[in-house]
Amino acid sequence: MQLYDVAKPVLFQLPPETAHSVVHSMLGVAQKSGIDRTLVQRYRVTDPRLSSTVFDIDVPNPVGVAAGFDKNAEVPSALSGLGFGHVEVGGVTAERQSGNPTPRLFRLAEDRALINRMGFNNHGADAVGARLARTRVDVPVGVNIGKSKSTPLSEAAEDYLYTYGRVESSGDYFVVNVSSPNTPGLRELQNRDHLEEILGTLKDAGASPLLVKLSPDLTDKATEAALAVVDDLELDGVITTNTTTDRPDSLESIHRAETGGLSGDPIEERATRAVRFVAERTDVPVIGVGGVSDAAGAYAKIRAGASLVQLYTGLIYEGPTIARDINRGLLELLERDGFDSIEEAVGVDLE
Numbered sequence: 001m002q003l004y005d006v007a008k009p010v011l012f013q014l015p016p017e018t019a020h021s022v023v024h025s026m027l028g029v030a031q032k033s034g035i036d037r038t039l040v041q042r043y044r045v046t047d048p049r050l051s052s053t054v055f056d057i058d059v060p061n062p063v064g065v066a067a068g069f070d071k072n073a074e075v076p077s078a079l080s081g082l083g084f085g086h087v088e089v090g091g092v093t094a095e096r097q098s099g100n101p102t103p104r105l106f107r108l109a110e111d112r113a114l115i116n117r118m119g120f121n122n123h124g125a126d127a128v129g130a131r132l133a134r135t136r137v138d139v140p141v142g143v144n145i146g147k148s149k150s151t152p153l154s155e156a157a158e159d160y161l162y163t164y165g166r167v168e169s170s171g172d173y174f175v176v177n178v179s180s181p182n183t184p185g186l187r188e189l190q191n192r193d194h195l196e197e198i199l200g201t202l203k204d205a206g207a208s209p210l211l212v213k214l215s216p217d218l219t220d221k222a223t224e225a226a227l228a229v230v231d232d233l234e235l236d237g238v239i240t241t242n243t244t245t246d247r248p249d250s251l252e253s254i255h256r257a258e259t260g261g262l263s264g265d266p267i268e269e270r271a272t273r274a275v276r277f278v279a280e281r282t283d284v285p286v287i288g289v290g291g292v293s294d295a296a297g298a299y300a301k302i303r304a305g306a307s308l309v310q311l312y313t314g315l316i317y318e319g320p321t322i323a324r325d326i327n328r329g330l331l332e333l334l335e336r337d338g339f340d341s342i343e344e345a346v347g348v349d350l351e
C-alpha cells in the first residue's frame with residue numbers, strides 16, 4: 001500500500017484549493033528541512049537513456065511539472081526530489097495578484113479532471129524573482145510568465161518584459177504564456193501582431209531559451225500563424241497545450257458547467273494531437289502537456305513529437321510517485337521498441 005492510497009481520500013475530502021495548500025506546505029517543509037534530498041533516492045529514476053539535451057539544456061528525464069502547480073517558486077527543489085526532470089514555476093505576473101474569487105478550482109473526480117479559473121494568483125515578479133534567486137534546484141527550472149490583469153493588451157509587451165527582468169538570472173528557460181483562459185483577453189495575444197511584439201521584445205532583451213505556450217482551442221490556422229512567429233523570431237520551443245474552455249460531452253461530474261480551463265484525462269488525446277500538429281510544422285522542440293498520467297500517455301506524446309512532457313492534473317490523481325512510475329514505464333517502453341534513448345523515440349510517429 002502506498003502512502004498516497006491513504007492520503008488521497010483524506011485530501012479529496014477537502015476543497016481542492018485547500019488540499020493543494022496542504023500538499024504545498026508539506027513539500028515546503030520537505031524542502032526547508034532538506035528531506036527532499038532523501039526523497040530523491042526514493043523517487044528519482046537515474047538512467048542515461050532518459051536524459052536529453054533540449055534547447056541546450058541538459059534534462060535528466062523527460063517528465064516535468066507543468067506551470068500552475070508552483071506558481072510562486074516555493075517548492076521547485078521538493079518537486080525535483082519527487083523525481084521530476086524539470087519544473088516550470090509560475091505563471092508569474094509583473095504585479096502581485098490575488099486572482100479570482102474562490103471557489104476557483106474544481107475536482108471532476110469521475111472524469112479525472114480539474115477545472116480552474118485561478119486567474120494568475122501569484123506573489124508578483126519582484127517576490128518570485130527574489131525567491132528563485134536564492135533557491136538551488138538540481139533540475140532545470142522554467143519560468144512561466146503571464147500578463148497582469150490590470151495591464152491593457154496594448155501594453156502587454158512591457159508587462160512581460162518587466163517580469164522577465166526579475167527572473168532572467170534564475171530561470172533556465174522562459175515561457176510566454178498567452179493561453180490561460182482566465183485572464184480576460186489574454187488569449188487574443190496569440191494572434192500574430194501581439195505575439196510578434198511580445199516575443200520580439202523579450203528576444204531583444206536576451207531571453208533565451210524562449211518558448212511560447214499555446215491553447216488547445218486555437219484553430220489550425222491560428223496555430224499555424226503562431227508557429228510562423230516562432231519561426232520568424234527563431235524562438236527555442238513551443239509548449240502545447242494549456243487548458244481548454246471546451247466541455248466534451250463525455251464529462252460526468254456536476255462541476256462540468258463551471259467556468260474555467262479544463263485539464264486532465266478529457267484533454268489528453270486532444271493535447272497529443274496538438275503536439276503532433278505543432279511538431280509536424282516546426283523544427284524547434286515541443287513540450288507536450290495535457291492529461292499525462294502514465295507512461296503510455298507520456299510515450300504517446302513523445303512519439304508524436306514531444307521532446308519533454310509535463311503534467312499537473314495527473315499529480316493530483318496519481319500522487320507523488322507519478323514521475324518515478326512514468327520514468328520506469330518509459331524505460332520499459334523504450335526497451336520494447338528497441339530504442340537506446342528517449343531522444344530516439346521523439347517524433348517517430350510523425351510521417
Ligand code: FMN
Nearest residue numbers: 066067068091116241242263264290291311312313
Ligand atoms: N498554465 C500556465 O501556463 N500558467 C499557469 O499559471 C497555469 N496555472 C494553472 C493552474 C491550475 C490549477 C491548473 C490545473 C493548470 C494551470 N495551468 C497553467 C495549465 C497547466 O500548466 C497545463 O497546461 C494544463 O493543466 C494541462 O495539463 P494537465 O492535464 O497535466 O493538468
